Amino acid sequence: MPVFNESLLRTRLFVSRGFRRGKCPYCGHHYWTLNPSQDNCGDQPCTPYGFIGNPPGTFRPESIRDVRERFLGFFERRGHTRINRYPVVARWRNDVYLVGASIYDFQPWVTEGVVPPPANPLTISQPSIRLTDVDKVGRSGRHLTGFEMMAHHAFNFPGKEVYWVDETVEYAHEFFTRELGFRDDEVTYKENIWEGGGNAGESFEVLVRGLEVATLVFMHYRVVGGEYREMPIRIVDTGYGLERIYWVLTGKPTIYEAVFGEFLSRARGLLGLPRPDEKLMASLAIHMGQLDPEVIALDKAYVEVARRIGVEPTELINVVKPQETLYVLADHSRTVSWMINDGVIPSNSGVGYLARLLIRRMLKYLYSIGAEVPLAEIFNLHLNYLVNDYPELKDSRQLIIELVGLEEGKYKSAINQLPKLMSRIRGKVTLEDLINLYDSHGIPPEVVRDEAAKRGVKVDVPDNFYEILASRHQRPSRGEEGGKVDVTADDVIDLKPTRELFYENPYMFTGKAKVLKVIKGRYVVLDETIFYPEGGGQPADRGVLRFNGLEAKVVDVQRAGPVILHVVEGPVPNAGDTVEMVIDSERRLGLMRMHTGTHILLQSIRRVLGKHVWQAGAQKDIPFSRIDVTHYRLPTPEEVRRIEELANEVVLGDIPVKAEFMPRNEAEAKYGFIIYQGGVVPGGTVRIVRIGEGEDMYDVEACGGTHLDSTSKVGLIKIVKVEKIQEGVVRFIFTTGRYALNYVRGLEDALEFISGKLGVGRDEAVKAVDRLLKELNEANERSRLLARKAIDADLAKLAKSTLTINGVRVAVYAEDYWVKDYLQELATRYQGDVLILTHGREYQVYTNGKVKAVDVAKALSEIGGRGGGSVTFAQGVFTKPISHEDIINAVKHLLTQ
Structure with a gap:
C-alpha cells in the first residue's frame, strides 16, 4: 500500500479560501470545510441528512434531465468535449460484466496508455450498474443498483499536462456553489483512497448536508497483485451522482421519490397501495442512513428507528414494506431495462444471472404484498417514463416486456417445486442450501424460510443474501491459463515479431522463410509465415516445411506473444536455414x-x-x-x-x-x-x-x-x-x-435409401411415410386393444391364484408378455398387495406399499435371487431354477416371521 499523500490534497482552493482541515471523531477521516462549527466529516453515518424537506441551493430543476444538462453544459463551457454514453455491458473488457463507473469506459486501454482517450478533457453522463448494495435498495432511502455517473476526465500524459488536483477541486466547488447555488460552507471534502478496475489514487468525497454527491479521484497508481505502482499517466477520474444531486435539490423524503416520482404515483394506483406519510418516510430515511444494514441487522434497525420516531415497530413495518416494494420495482426495472437493451438475456449464468437476480428479487417483493399484477405490466408502465431519458429503450420495449413475462412464468414454476425440494433437505437449512436452491431452482430464500416454517424449521436469511449472490457472479470466470505449448516468454524474448503473411495475403499457400530459432527441438520460429496460428475460434493451419531435401510436418501453430511457433514432427531445420512453407490449401x-x-x-x-x-x-x-x-x-x-x-x-x-x-x-x-x-x-x-x-x-x-x-x-x-x-x-x-x-x-442418399425400403420414388417418399405412419397408428391401436384383453385375462387368473398371508394378498404369476408398459398396467390394475411376476429367471415385484418391495427382494435372495428396489418396486434375477412353490414359501416366511 502507498503512503497517503496528504500534500497532494492540500489544494490551492483550500489554501486561498481558508478551508479548515479537521479529523472526524467517528470515522477517523480528515476533511476540509469552511464551516467553523463543523465537527465531523459530514458523511453517513457520522451526520444526519440535512436536506430532506429543506433543499439547499438556488437551482430548482423541473426534471432530472435539467441537472444532467446543467452539469454537461458547465464542463463543455470549460473546454471539455461531451461524449455519448457507453453501453452498460462492458463488451470491451474481459474482467467485468457491467459498467460500474464512467472510468470503466476507458479501462484498460486508455488508462494503460494503449490507446488515446476519445477526447481530452471530456465529460460524460454514464449509466452504471452496481449490485454490491442490492440488498439495501428500497430500505436505506438512498441506494440504487442503477444510476448515472456524471463525470469529467482528464488524462495527463508525460509532457502533455491537461489539469490535475487544483483545477479538479475548483471545478467541483464552482459547480456546486455557482451552478447549483449551494453555500460555500455547505460543501465538505473528505479525504480517502479510491480503488477500482485495477487502478487507484487519493480522492475527495464531496458531501452536502450529510450526503456524498461526488467523488474526485486522482488516479496515479496501477494495482498489481495487491501492490500500488506509479503509472506514467495521471488521470482525473470524477463521479458526480446525478440521482443524488437531484435528490438533494428536491429535498424529497427518499431518492426513489425524487427520481421515480411519476412512476411511483401511477404504480401505487395500479397496485392499490396508499401514499405514505412524507414525514414518516423522511424520518425513516434519515435514521436508516445512520443505521446502515452494514452496521446493524435490518430487523433491529426497524425496531431502533421506530423507537426514535415514537411508533410501534409493527406499525412502522406495515407502512414501510409496501413502499419498499415500490422502490425496488422502480430501481430494478430501470436497471434490467438497461441490461436487456444492451443485449442481456436473463439466464442462470454469466451476466444473464445478474439480470435474473434482479427480476426474481422484484417478483419476491411483488408477491410479498399480495399483488396480482403481472411484473411485465409494471415494466410497461415504467417504460412510459424511461423512454424520455433513454429513447433507445423504445426499440427494445417489446423484448423487455416479453422476457420479463417469460421470467415470471419460470419463477412461478420454480415456486411450485419448493415443497418437493424441501422434502429432500434433512435438518438445518444452511446458507449454502439457500444459495443452491436459488442457483439451481431460482427460489428466493424468503420463500424457503416461509415454507420451512410450515415444517417447524427455522431458517436464517442474511440481510445481504443477494449481495452474496451478486459477488459470486460479478466477473467472468477465468479459464485455466496457459497455452498448448511449453514455451515461456524468456524463450522468445530475443526474437523480433513474426511477420504475418496470412493477413497480407490469405490466399498465399506457399512461400519461403528463414528459421530464426528452434525451441526444445520441436518449435520452429520463422522470420515470416503463411501459417495461421490457432485463435479466435479458428484452428491452426497444417502443412509442411521443406528444407535441405527433408520435410517436417507442421501439426500445430500457436502464438507466444508476438512470435509464432510452428510445432513440427519429423526432421527439424536449423537456425539460419531457409525453408519452403506449404500449407494444406484445401483445409485453409x-x-x-x-x-x-x-x-x-x-x-x-x-x-x-x-x-x-x-x-x-x-x-x-x-x-x-x-x-x-x-x-x-x-x-x-x-x-x-x-x-x-x-x-x-x-x-x-x-x-x-x-x-x-x-x-x-x-x-x-x-x-x-x-x-x-x-x-x-x-x-x-x-x-x-x-x-x-x-x-x-x-x-x-x-x-x-x-x-x-x-x-x-x-x-x-x-x-x-x-x-x-x-x-x-x-x-x-x-x-x-x-x-x-x-x-x-x-441427406439425398438417406432419402434414396428410405424410398427404396418403401418401394417408391423419392418424390413419393413423404406420402408413403404418411401412409406408413397411419398404418402403424392403426396397428398400435389394435395392439392396445388386444393388450387390454390380455391384461383382463391375466387379471382374472391373478384373482384366482391370489393368496392371503397374514392379511396380505399375494399373487405369483409367470408372465409371457415381458413388455414394460404391459407389466406396469397389469401391476397398476391388480387389486392385491403384492404381485410377483416371473419370466424365466427374471422377476419383478410390485406392491402398494403395505409391504416393501425391496423386502420381498431380500426374501427372494434367500432362495437364490439377486436384486433390489424401493418401497413399491423391485426387480432381479434367480441364479438357479426356482419353482412357484419356492417363491410362495419365501414370501410366507417374510410375512409370518
Whole structure:
C-alpha cells in the first residue's frame, strides 16, 4: 500500500479560501470545510441528512434531465468535449460484466496508455450498474443498483499536462456553489483512497448536508497483485451522482421519490397501495442512513428507528414494506431495462444471472404484498417514463416486456417445486442450501424460510443474501491459463515479431522463410509465415516445411506473444536455414469459408431473431462449425429457414469482404461496440473485418481470423442443427462450401435409401411415410386393444391364484408378455398387495406399499435371487431354477416371521 499523500490534497482552493482541515471523531477521516462549527466529516453515518424537506441551493430543476444538462453544459463551457454514453455491458473488457463507473469506459486501454482517450478533457453522463448494495435498495432511502455517473476526465500524459488536483477541486466547488447555488460552507471534502478496475489514487468525497454527491479521484497508481505502482499517466477520474444531486435539490423524503416520482404515483394506483406519510418516510430515511444494514441487522434497525420516531415497530413495518416494494420495482426495472437493451438475456449464468437476480428479487417483493399484477405490466408502465431519458429503450420495449413475462412464468414454476425440494433437505437449512436452491431452482430464500416454517424449521436469511449472490457472479470466470505449448516468454524474448503473411495475403499457400530459432527441438520460429496460428475460434493451419531435401510436418501453430511457433514432427531445420512453407490449401480455404460464413450467419441470426442476439462462443472447423448466440428460446423452424435463406442471399450477393487494422478508438467511434461480437480483442489496434461498405454494410466485427475476399466464395451455407445448450444460449451447427454439398448429398442418399425400403420414388417418399405412419397408428391401436384383453385375462387368473398371508394378498404369476408398459398396467390394475411376476429367471415385484418391495427382494435372495428396489418396486434375477412353490414359501416366511 502507498503512503497517503496528504500534500497532494492540500489544494490551492483550500489554501486561498481558508478551508479548515479537521479529523472526524467517528470515522477517523480528515476533511476540509469552511464551516467553523463543523465537527465531523459530514458523511453517513457520522451526520444526519440535512436536506430532506429543506433543499439547499438556488437551482430548482423541473426534471432530472435539467441537472444532467446543467452539469454537461458547465464542463463543455470549460473546454471539455461531451461524449455519448457507453453501453452498460462492458463488451470491451474481459474482467467485468457491467459498467460500474464512467472510468470503466476507458479501462484498460486508455488508462494503460494503449490507446488515446476519445477526447481530452471530456465529460460524460454514464449509466452504471452496481449490485454490491442490492440488498439495501428500497430500505436505506438512498441506494440504487442503477444510476448515472456524471463525470469529467482528464488524462495527463508525460509532457502533455491537461489539469490535475487544483483545477479538479475548483471545478467541483464552482459547480456546486455557482451552478447549483449551494453555500460555500455547505460543501465538505473528505479525504480517502479510491480503488477500482485495477487502478487507484487519493480522492475527495464531496458531501452536502450529510450526503456524498461526488467523488474526485486522482488516479496515479496501477494495482498489481495487491501492490500500488506509479503509472506514467495521471488521470482525473470524477463521479458526480446525478440521482443524488437531484435528490438533494428536491429535498424529497427518499431518492426513489425524487427520481421515480411519476412512476411511483401511477404504480401505487395500479397496485392499490396508499401514499405514505412524507414525514414518516423522511424520518425513516434519515435514521436508516445512520443505521446502515452494514452496521446493524435490518430487523433491529426497524425496531431502533421506530423507537426514535415514537411508533410501534409493527406499525412502522406495515407502512414501510409496501413502499419498499415500490422502490425496488422502480430501481430494478430501470436497471434490467438497461441490461436487456444492451443485449442481456436473463439466464442462470454469466451476466444473464445478474439480470435474473434482479427480476426474481422484484417478483419476491411483488408477491410479498399480495399483488396480482403481472411484473411485465409494471415494466410497461415504467417504460412510459424511461423512454424520455433513454429513447433507445423504445426499440427494445417489446423484448423487455416479453422476457420479463417469460421470467415470471419460470419463477412461478420454480415456486411450485419448493415443497418437493424441501422434502429432500434433512435438518438445518444452511446458507449454502439457500444459495443452491436459488442457483439451481431460482427460489428466493424468503420463500424457503416461509415454507420451512410450515415444517417447524427455522431458517436464517442474511440481510445481504443477494449481495452474496451478486459477488459470486460479478466477473467472468477465468479459464485455466496457459497455452498448448511449453514455451515461456524468456524463450522468445530475443526474437523480433513474426511477420504475418496470412493477413497480407490469405490466399498465399506457399512461400519461403528463414528459421530464426528452434525451441526444445520441436518449435520452429520463422522470420515470416503463411501459417495461421490457432485463435479466435479458428484452428491452426497444417502443412509442411521443406528444407535441405527433408520435410517436417507442421501439426500445430500457436502464438507466444508476438512470435509464432510452428510445432513440427519429423526432421527439424536449423537456425539460419531457409525453408519452403506449404500449407494444406484445401483445409485453409475450408476454414476461410467457415469463418466468413460465421460472420454472415451471425448477422443473419441477429436480423431474424433481434438485436439482443450476441455471440456467446464459436468454433470454426471442418466439416462442421458452430456458433452459440444469446437468445431466450429455441428458434422456430420458420425462423431457422429464414436465417438460412438470408445468409445464402448474402452469399449470392457477391459482397466484398475487407479487413483492415484500425486504432481501437477510431473503430469504436466509427462502428460502435458491435465490433466486439466475437469477444474482447486486446491491444490498441484492432483488425476490422467488414462485409459490404457504407449503408450496404452487412456485418462488421473485430476479428483476427482469415477470411475470403467475397461472400460468393463461401458457397452454400447450410444449417445442420439448432439446439438449446443452456438457458439463454442457442447453438447453430452449420457447414459451408463443398462440405455443405456433401451434407446435402448425404441427406439425398438417406432419402434414396428410405424410398427404396418403401418401394417408391423419392418424390413419393413423404406420402408413403404418411401412409406408413397411419398404418402403424392403426396397428398400435389394435395392439392396445388386444393388450387390454390380455391384461383382463391375466387379471382374472391373478384373482384366482391370489393368496392371503397374514392379511396380505399375494399373487405369483409367470408372465409371457415381458413388455414394460404391459407389466406396469397389469401391476397398476391388480387389486392385491403384492404381485410377483416371473419370466424365466427374471422377476419383478410390485406392491402398494403395505409391504416393501425391496423386502420381498431380500426374501427372494434367500432362495437364490439377486436384486433390489424401493418401497413399491423391485426387480432381479434367480441364479438357479426356482419353482412357484419356492417363491410362495419365501414370501410366507417374510410375512409370518
